[in-house]
Amino acid sequence: MAVSESGSDSKLGSGADLRFLSRIFDFAVALIVLMLLMAAFHVHAMLTIGDWDFWVDWKDERFWVVITPVLLITFPAAFQYIFWENFRLPFAATLCLLALVLAEWITRVTAFNMWAYMPFSMVWPATLIPGAIVLDLVLMLTGNMLMTAIFGGMAFGLMFYPGNWPMLAAFMQPVDVHGSLMSVADQIGYTYTRTSTPEYLRIINRGTLRTFGGSAAPVSAFFSAFLCIIMYMIWWQIGKFFCKLITIPNVLRTHMGYGQEEKPNEGDLPLKA
Amino acid sequence: MKLERLVFALLALTLFVTAVPASVLAHGERNQEPFLRMRTVQWYDVKFPDKREYAVNDLIEISGKFRMHYDWPQVLEKPGEAATFLGIAVPGPTFTREALDINGKPVPTSTNDILIGHDYDFRVVMKARRPGDNHIHPMLSIEGSGPIIGPGIEVKVTGSQDDYVKSSQIMTGEKIENLETYNLTTVVTWHAFWIAVALSWALYWLARPLLIPRFIMVHNKEWDRLITPTDRKVGVVLLVSVISVVIGAYVYTDMKYPTTIPLQGGKTIVNNTPMIEPKITVSVDRGEYYVPGRTLTVVMNVTNNADAPVRLGEFMSANLRFIDSSVPAAVANVDSAYPTDYALVGSLKVSDNSPIQPGETRSIEAIASDTAWERERLVGMLRSPDNSFGGLMFFFDDAGNRYIANVGGPILPNFQKSTGE
Amino acid sequence: MASLDTAGTVETSKTKTPKMWFWTSPGKMFLAMAVIASGWLIQRWYQQWAGWEFGMDSTHPDFQFYWMNLFYFNLAFTAALGIGIWSYLWLTRDRDMVNLAPREEVKRIFNFVGILTCYVFAVYWAGSFFAEQDAAWHQVAIRDTSFTPSHIVLFYGAFPLYIVLGITSYVYAMTRLPIYSRRISIPLTMAVAGPFMLMPNLGFNEWGHAFWAFEEIFTAPIHYGFVIFGWTALALGGVLMEVVNRFVNYLFPTIYGKDFAKELTDKKSPMSL
Numbered sequence A: 001m002a003v004s005e006s007g008s009d010s011k012l013g014s015g016a017d018l019r020f021l022s023r024i025f026d027f028a029v030a031l032i033v034l035m036l037l038m039a040a041f042h043v044h045a046m047l048t049i050g051d052w053d054f055w056v057d058w059k060d061e062r063f064w065v066v067i068t069p070v071l072l073i074t075f076p077a078a079f080q081y082i083f084w085e086n087f088r089l090p091f092a093a094t095l096c097l098l099a100l101v102l103a104e105w106i107t108r109v110t111a112f113n114m115w116a117y118m119p120f121s122m123v124w125p126a127t128l129i130p131g132a133i134v135l136d137l138v139l140m141l142t143g144n145m146l147m148t149a150i151f152g153g154m155a156f157g158l159m160f161y162p163g164n165w166p167m168l169a170a171f172m173q174p175v176d177v178h179g180s181l182m183s184v185a186d187q188i189g190y191t192y193t194r195t196s197t198p199e200y201l202r203i204i205n206r207g208t209l210r211t212f213g214g215s216a217a218p219v220s221a222f223f224s225a226f227l228c229i230i231m232y233m234i235w236w237q238i239g240k241f242f243c244k245l246i247t248i249p250n251v252l253r254t255h256m257g258y259g260q261e262e263k264p265n266e267g268d269l270p271l272k273a
Numbered sequence B: 001m002k003l004e005r006l007v008f009a010l011l012a013l014t015l016f017v018t019a020v021p022a023s024v025l026a027h028g029e030r031n032q033e034p035f036l037r038m039r040t041v042q043w044y045d046v047k048f049p050d051k052r053e054y055a056v057n058d059l060i061e062i063s064g065k066f067r068m069h070y071d072w073p074q075v076l077e078k079p080g081e082a083a084t085f086l087g088i089a090v091p092g093p094t095f096t097r098e099a100l101d102i103n104g105k106p107v108p109t110s111t112n113d114i115l116i117g118h119d120y121d122f123r124v125v126m127k128a129r130r131p132g133d134n135h136i137h138p139m140l141s142i143e144g145s146g147p148i149i150g151p152g153i154e155v156k157v158t159g160s161q162d163d164y165v166k167s168s169q170i171m172t173g174e175k176i177e178n179l180e181t182y183n184l185t186t187v188v189t190w191h192a193f194w195i196a197v198a199l200s201w202a203l204y205w206l207a208r209p210l211l212i213p214r215f216i217m218v219h220n221k222e223w224d225r226l227i228t229p230t231d232r233k234v235g236v237v238l239l240v241s242v243i244s245v246v247i248g249a250y251v252y253t254d255m256k257y258p259t260t261i262p263l264q265g266g267k268t269i270v271n272n273t274p275m276i277e278p279k280i281t282v283s284v285d286r287g288e289y290y291v292p293g294r295t296l297t298v299v300m301n302v303t304n305n306a307d308a309p310v311r312l313g314e315f316m317s318a319n320l321r322f323i324d325s326s327v328p329a330a331v332a333n334v335d336s337a338y339p340t341d342y343a344l345v346g347s348l349k350v351s352d353n354s355p356i357q358p359g360e361t362r363s364i365e366a367i368a369s370d371t372a373w374e375r376e377r378l379v380g381m382l383r384s385p386d387n388s389f390g391g392l393m394f395f396f397d398d399a400g401n402r403y404i405a406n407v408g409g410p411i412l413p414n415f416q417k418s419t420g421e
Numbered sequence C: 001m002a003s004l005d006t007a008g009t010v011e012t013s014k015t016k017t018p019k020m021w022f023w024t025s026p027g028k029m030f031l032a033m034a035v036i037a038s039g040w041l042i043q044r045w046y047q048q049w050a051g052w053e054f055g056m057d058s059t060h061p062d063f064q065f066y067w068m069n070l071f072y073f074n075l076a077f078t079a080a081l082g083i084g085i086w087s088y089l090w091l092t093r094d095r096d097m098v099n100l101a102p103r104e105e106v107k108r109i110f111n112f113v114g115i116l117t118c119y120v121f122a123v124y125w126a127g128s129f130f131a132e133q134d135a136a137w138h139q140v141a142i143r144d145t146s147f148t149p150s151h152i153v154l155f156y157g158a159f160p161l162y163i164v165l166g167i168t169s170y171v172y173a174m175t176r177l178p179i180y181s182r183r184i185s186i187p188l189t190m191a192v193a194g195p196f197m198l199m200p201n202l203g204f205n206e207w208g209h210a211f212w213a214f215e216e217i218f219t220a221p222i223h224y225g226f227v228i229f230g231w232t233a234l235a236l237g238g239v240l241m242e243v244v245n246r247f248v249n250y251l252f253p254t255i256y257g258k259d260f261a262k263e264l265t266d267k268k269s270p271m272s273l
Helices: A015-048 A050-054 A063-072 A072-089 A092-113 A130-141 A146-173 A182-191 A217-243 B001-015 B035-039 B184-206 B213-218 B229-256 B330-333 B378-383 C027-052 C059-090 C102-137 C150-178 C186-196 C198-211 C221-256 C260-266
Strands: A172-176 A180-183 A246-249 B041-047 B053-055 B059-070 B083-090 B095-100 B119-128 B132-143 B146-149 B153-158 B278-292 B297-302 B310-317 B320-323 B341-346 B346-350 B360-369 B388-397 B402-410 B412-414 C184-185
Touching: A015 A050, A015 A063, A015 A072, A015 A092, A015 B213, A015 C221, A050 A063, A050 C102, A063 A072, A063 A217, A072 A092, A072 A130, A072 A146, A072 A217, A072 B213, A072 C221, A092 A130, A092 B184, A130 A146, A130 B132, A130 B229, A146 A217, A146 B184, A146 B229, A172 A182, A180 A182, A180 B412, A182 B095, A217 B053, A217 C150, A217 C221, B035 B041, B035 B146, B035 B378, B041 B132, B041 B310, B041 B402, B053 B119, B083 B095, B083 B119, B119 B132, B184 B229, B213 B346, B213 C184, B213 C221, B213 C260, B278 B378, B278 B388, B278 B402, B297 B310, B297 B388, B297 B402, B310 B330, B310 B346, B310 B402, B310 C198, B330 B388, B330 C186, B346 B402, B378 C150, C027 C059, C027 C102, C027 C150, C059 C150, C102 C198, C150 C186, C150 C198, C184 C221, C186 C198, C186 C221, C198 C221, C221 C260
Parallel strands: B053 B153, B278 B412, B320 B341
Antiparallel strands: A172 A180, A246 C184, B041 B059, B059 B119, B083 B132, B095 B119, B132 B146, B132 B153, B278 B297, B297 B360, B310 B320, B310 B388, B346 B360, B388 B402
């Protein structure tokens, strides 16, 4: 880390002092954002797509492929609004999915494996980092919400399945279990007992009427891409909504030495350029 | 006493004791509503192994029969319409599932063929994975009803979890040495790779002044200073690289694993056997539960349509077997390996248990009395909005033949007066 | 607390002030985080030990002893902590906020950021670490009562703690910071009240599990209340904007002079890589 360029002038009220303060503020906010994402985005993820992410025998080509990107483009879109509109920072989506995957790995290790003794081959999480980086880069290069929704959102949906296939493919090889055809993933789910999650609870592709070229995944990915575009636009607006600087009168203000009259804060005003 | 235990708990906290021998716990089944246990799946003729101590990797088999109760609770979905899955009630993967059969056929997935009123043979084979003392039970999960647990035994497993092996054979030839670690290197490597890429991209931005200077520049519309031409170049390179890696890895994986199948979620077909026409019918006049005495009294009319005289030998409900010790065939029907917690010999008294002749209808009073009602938390039926009981009555003739009758009906609590034994 | 300098313009005195004059409490913040982390790791360890030994049958006397006592402890501890901190903050509030010196306000903003950091850190344990752990424990025990080894720590320990810290940050802001005391900020209110609502939402969760949800599926609609209230964490983006606005519109010009923007944007910052 470099010190201030002039080196000497870090006195109170100096420019160097101000830059130092501003930099410390950056780090403080970065820490909050990372932990916030690990908490809030993870709650959102585990309660909307959790079961598909927990278990290898839920990672199907119909629901998992569609639902996961659609529900995980949410926070990235909202955070991109906050960080792009105000700061022109193009790494919000990447940060979201990075925080998510870190938080997931922590619980897969400490809870699923160390407490419930589930094997890792059963409980590894999926990753959406490649799609998130593309989402950020499209935003950075186009600087436009609509273009990001269309091209970035589409890429986010389309890249999910191929991005995870290198990890998943081996688990989709066929095995013969007591005369029934199963994938390795099915066999893992069958073998390692989940006491409260019987097999029928799996929301997976249970027989498709018609698929193109024998695989449902590309169609699902394409559908997901479509939904991601819409979801991105909705969540951009949600990000906007949560950042609206709205205030209402404080009835307790006289207790802090304010007068009876309501005056806005100087900080409430938009910045004068 | 309390203080001692508190001190012990605190001591344990600080000493990081990982394995303190303790009594084997049930794992939640006693909190299921009594009607869920009494009026759904009637497990009977369950055969347990004699052995109660196993090493890791040993196989344990439980087999027997279950009957789907005729008076299925209205609040639950009907089996048949609802999917059913045969499993084992064990604390998570301490035991793994090796084989699950219904009527001699493997049921690896769920089935919609389990129907009300029918009897089924079942067999579950489990393999010990983790050392410890545990309850193991067969279990039938029914969609919308949840897990219905059969009788269970306590077993002790010794050894080390590290020795547990589960191998598999892929149909294209490759052998999986250990399902628990299969393909893990690939999974972890890819995660590490993408996390590294994401971290680099985040640090690329975190390395420069972020929030307040950029906020000011945004308002001053100094676009080129916010996203510099270098940033754009880096961005294009990264964009092309990420997309290429994803496509390249996908194509490579497809070549490496040419034969893959989707997850198999089809329903298994179970061969149903015809319903058994009951030779003995029971019609309940009055069911009464005497609270202080932990006694269920059933006044009922029994009609014998069999060819031989019969006596009531056993009343079974919620896995508890109340057995009349004066009926030798009923006592002989209890397997030596059957857990004594459930087989309550001598707990059933019948008002007039002389043989009921073929063609005869007789009103008898069956009194099932044991503290097990309390222990298994079945007294909760008195607080249930659907206050009724259910179970099976087993009648025996002199030749030792057994006749099963369904029984069930409303129940009245009796908080005070003696049953008049 | 007396203000450091009331003029609020460029510092001229020769007295030596620490470089990080604007943030006097980062040590306290990290200490608080370490205490939170150790508290939860100890309870995590307790789960490891007492969960398997005494935690699977709530009808057993051992369960009453080892687990219900932890339940009472967690509730009592967090309640006492909350009442203590909130009372202290209210009783020592600034009763003359109109005359607050700018430098003092900057310090308080950094203290506020520190409290928010602890709050978000506590949300992490509740929303991610112990929440996903609950999914793992449900695969070990059959759905028991509302009290299980994971619920007792998650719902009655980790939830109350972050609620305590959330309200603490709110009370601190209300009693110390002009931007939050003159008028009520909607983003800050949402960022505290929204996650708080996860606790009352438990009522819905347990009611549903008592009457119709007998099986464990994490993505069930019965859990969506947690998801929606979790979204309110995004309102911290609004809080960030309020703070940045206050800095740029009032505090920096007052402390560093009108040319503060040039200092920030035209010179290389210290601590940049």
